[in-house]
Amino acid sequence: MILVRLDARLSRAASRLAGALAVTVAAAIPVMYFFLGYQYQSAALQTETEIKAQLVTRLINENPELWRFEEHRLEELLARRAPREEAETRRVLDRQGAVVVSYGAVESPFTTRSAELLDSGRVVGKIEAGRSLRPLLLETILAALLGMPLGAAVYFVARLFPLRALKQAQDSLFEEKERAQVTLHSIGDGVIGTDAACRVDYLNPVAERLSGWTIEEARGLPLDQVFNVVNEDTGAALENLALMVLSEGSAVSAPDRRGVLIQRNGSVIPVEDSAAPIFARDGRTVGVVLVFQDVSKSRDMEHQLSYQASTDPLTGLVNRREFEKTLARAVAGAKDNGEQHTLCYMDLDQFKIVNDTSGHLAGDELLRQLAIVLCSKKRRSDCLARVGGDEFALLLEGCPLEQAQRSAQAMLQAVQDFRFTWQDKTFSVGASIGLVGVTSDTKDASEILSAADVTCYAAKELGRNRIHVYQPDDLVLSRRQGQMQWVTRxxxxxxxxxxxxxxxxxxxxxxxxxxxxxxxxxxxxxxxxxxxxxxxxxxxxxxxxxxxxxxxxxxxxxxxxxxxxxxxxxxxxxxxxxxxxxxxxxxxxxxxxxxxxxxxxxxxxxxxxxxxxxxxxxxxxxxxxxxxxxxxxxxxxxxxxxxxxxxxxxxxxxxxxxxxxxxxxxxxxxxxxxxxxxxxxxxxxxxxxxxxxxxxxxxxxxxxxxxxxxxxxxxxxxxxxxxxxxxxxxxxxxxx
The missing domain is CATH 3.20.20.450 (EAL domain)
Known part of the structure; x- marks a missing residue:
């Protein structure tokens, strides 16, 4: 519609311009013809008048006193070399302006020229000559008749070529617009356009589908209402990228801000977005283009990879790598804030019998079932992990060593009460548990894990199926730590x-x-x-x-x-x-x-x-x-x-x-x-x-x-x- 209105206005302007140019060309031909013809006739008449003046002056010099009475000779001089095709008039005037003699007559319109008559350098009169302009006017009319078709031709050409160029420009503009529209409709990203006030003026189909708004419903609404993005983890509103673009005047992207788009129906979609300014010809920012894409699959994959990287695939518990990170944070909290935690390290007894007699599938199933039992005995704030083949670790956060012994006893009792049935066999297992306090004196996570491991195996050496609490001066632990030092050697x-x-x-x-x-x-x-x-x-x-x-x-x-x-x-x-x-x-x-x-x-x-x-x-x-x-x-x-x-x-x-x-x-x-x-x-x-x-x-x-x-x-x-x-x-x- 905009192109149609623009086409009509430009067409009228082109017609007016072509008409003015045609009139100018048509009028210029007779005007120029008349002007040049008039200049030519005036110059020729002036030259002839001066020549006549020289002849009369010669007569005056021969008879200074009686030249006025030489009418017959004056008439002969005036008539000599008279043009045949143009009507002319000539006359001699004395110093007082009285006509001494005249020759011929013309009707208006005509032009006149004059030249002085001298006697020994003294002006004694003048000679005037007049010539009719009617022939020139007739020729000018003929020139005007010739100029009219030329002007018409100019009008046609002047109107045709600009309109053709305009048509080509319009076609090119339409193609570009159509190409842009098809591109915006075809790409997999959502695109929202806004004006300089950050109000929506465009949505492509993907943006309509992802946001839940149609372009008719969204046009004129604030961008925040249509594109409402919040933090995936906290739910806090994220900064409007379009406003940042309008204030900074440059493109902005934020791939790491982990946003989710709240759709019109309240559902959420993980998205990544970026925005870029739209500039006018004079450099002003007249709007913003916001591009966003649904990253549900990649975000799900990221969550899955994160889960796999931090979770034991067999039991679904936290794995050793993630547990060590959690333990490191607990050690830092103990050092910085004086918090007290306890690390419980557990190794199963008689687990190998299950593997040897019933196979690894049975052993794996035992571990899965036992993990469920252990999870039911821990607090919500505690972190339970599988850190080895049949080894588990439990971080009792905010739990002093004395209180942790009761929790560990509950864990040990749960393991002792657990019965595992595989095919026609029933198994019972035990656990050797080592307890180590995490205090402000703890050096790091590696040290505390090593101490817990040593304490756990001290429990095994002291009879299995029991709890052993770490003491720095424990002889059993000293011997076990000596073995650990041998590892490096x-x-x-x-x-x-x-x-x-x-x-x-x-x-x-x-x-x-x-x-x-x-x-x-x-x-x-x-x-x-x-x-x-x-x-x-x-x-x-x-x-x-x-x-x-x-x-x-x-x-x-x-x-x-x-x-x-x-x-x-x-x-x-x-x-x-x-x-x-x-x-x-x-x-x-x-x-x-x-x-x-x-x-x-x-x-x-x-x-x-x-x-x-x-x-x-x-x-x-x-x-x-x-x-x-x-x-x-x-x-x-x-x-x-x-x-x-x-x-x-x-x-x-x-x-x-x-x-x-x-x-x-x-x-x-x-x-x-x-x-x-x-x-x-x-x-x-x-x-x-x-x-x-x-x-x-x-x-x-x-x-x-x-x-x-x-x-x-x-x-x-x-x-x-x-x-x-x-x-x-x-x-x-x-x-x-």
Whole structure:
């Protein structure tokens, strides 16, 4: 509609302008013709008059006194060279203006010119000449008739081309407007236009859908009424970006302000918005364009990622990472404001039995159900998290240590009362709980977590299924903290290659024993001062903090490489048995078998020459996995020894299920068998059982000749101990 009104006004203006130009052109031709013709005739008449004046002056000079009476001669002079086509008149006047003589006559309109008559430089009269303008006027009329079609042509051209240009401009403007309208209708973002007073004058379809307002309803309303955005978390109104644009005169965006749009019906949509000014030609801000988009999907994804980053996927509880953040804030509050909190660290007892007997699916379900039980016992302000496989942590905020003990007791009782049923089995579990106070003296979250972990395992060592409260001078805690200090030292020793391999000979006692070296590989660590550290000092810490897999792999790799170098490819005939210890955590790794076989192939180690030692306790704890591991490597040719046999309660019941090649009789029986009849009977019984099952026996801790004589007497196959040989560096071994 605006373009139509503009078209009509411009068309009328173009017509008026073309008409004025046409009239000007049509009038200019006769006017110019008349003007130029008049100038030409006036100049010619003046020239002829001056020539006549010279002729008459000559006559006057011949007869100064009587020239007036020379009428006949004067007439001849006036008539000489008279034009034939124009009507003219000429006359001679004396000094008083009286006509002396005249020639011809003309009708109006005409033009006249005059020239002075001189006698010796004195003016004695003048001559006048007149010429008719009628011929010039007739020619001017003809010129006007010719100018009229020329003016009409000018009118046509002057009106046609501006209108055509106007039409092209209008078409181009319409196309641009249509393109802008289609673009605004097609884009996925909402667009709202306002005037300089921040009142709505435009909404595209997306903006109508997202806001709930139509353009007819919203036009003229304040922007805040149509586009009402508040903070997603607090509900507080957010600053109007359009007003900021109007005050600053530049584009504004705020992608991080986390706003939600309140729709007309009261629903909310997460949005991100930006605004930019609209400038007039003179630079004034005449309005604002506000662009916003629905970010529900990305905001939901953000919430989901945040939830996943802070939540344990199995139980739905807070995970360790998020719990540590919460704990750090509590520590800061204790330091700054003197607040008192308590950290409760809980490790389940007998949970492994569920996993081993019913599988990990059962274990996971137990954890899910138990998490629900624990949640029902905590306060709303407390933070409960799963921080490990079967470990939970509870931050009791604003709760002193004395009060926290009652809460922890309620948690312990809830765990004890919990019964888990899986298929046809029912399980009960316990919990070892460590309590640590969070006070203004607490250093940081890492320290308090470490103290809680140590306290929890102190509760386990003191009998399990109980609560232990942290005390700085507690001997049990001191021992556990000592183990934790070993973690750093062990890690550094691995990084700096400060572990060493020793070997101790195992002596065959039978007369027909096969030839070849038989020894056990032992581990030592070189400390920071270069002193050797026996494994009894660091192995408990390595087992407790899951460092044994890395240590055992180092032992396997280094031992195989050393054996390959020492025996120079002749291991098969010169080495009978090299025994290598493996911890229970290590051989539980499904990838260990492949690793062992790759290392053996790389260093040309015959599998028959290697015997892996696993402890009876570790094997019984995870019997199914132990059997699978042993069978897998025995199929490849490796042999196995059951270490410390006899220390378990049900040793003989499990023995027939484990396909081992050697039984190493527990050294606690061997070292006292000379003077203790029961120990002697145990060694003798184990040896007989081994013989019945076709398993070779090894007596450990053979420290002197007396013990050696006893084990030889009862028929033990092999002996090992300081009475046989002391450990020596593996690198120094001389191969026979």
């Amino acid at each position: 062990i890690t550094q020793a691995l990084d700096e290659d400060r572990f060493r391999l020793y070997y101790q000979t195992i002596k065959p006692l039978a007369a027909d024993a096969p030839e070849g070296d038989h020894f056990e590989v032992l581990l030592r660590m070189v400390d920071e001062d270069g002193q050797l550290v026996l494994p009894g000092a660091f192995i408990p810490a390595a087992e407790r903090y899951n460092l044994m897999p890395a240590i055992d792999r180092w032992v396997i790799k280094t031992a195989f490489a050393t054996l390959g170098r020492l025996y120079k490819g002749d291991i098969g005939t010169r080495l009978h048995t090299c025994a290598i210890n493996l911890s229970g955590v290590t051989w539980s790794d499904d990838m260990l078998s492949d690793y062992i076989q790759r290392q053996a192939a790389q260093h040309n180690i015959p599998p028959r020459s290697i015997c892996f030692e696993i402890t009876e306790t570790a094997a019984i704890t995870n019997l199914t996995k132990a059997i699978s591991f042993i069978q897998g490597l025995k199929a490849a040719g490796f042999r196995f020894s059951l270490d410390d046999f006899g220390s378990g309660v049900s040793s003989f019941g499990y023995l027939k299920q484990l396909p081992v090649d050697f039984l190493k009789i527990d050294g606690n029986f061997v070292k006292n068998m000379v003077g203790e009849r029961i120990d002697h009977a145990m060694v003798e019984t184990i040896n007989k059982i081994g013989k019945l099952m076709g398993i070779s026996t090894v007596a450990e801790f053979v420290e002197n000749d007396g013990i050696l004589a006893k084990v030889r007497e009862i028929g033990v196959d092999n002996a090992q101990g300081y009475g046989i040989a002391k450990p020596l560096p593996l690198d120094s071994m001389v191969v026979k």
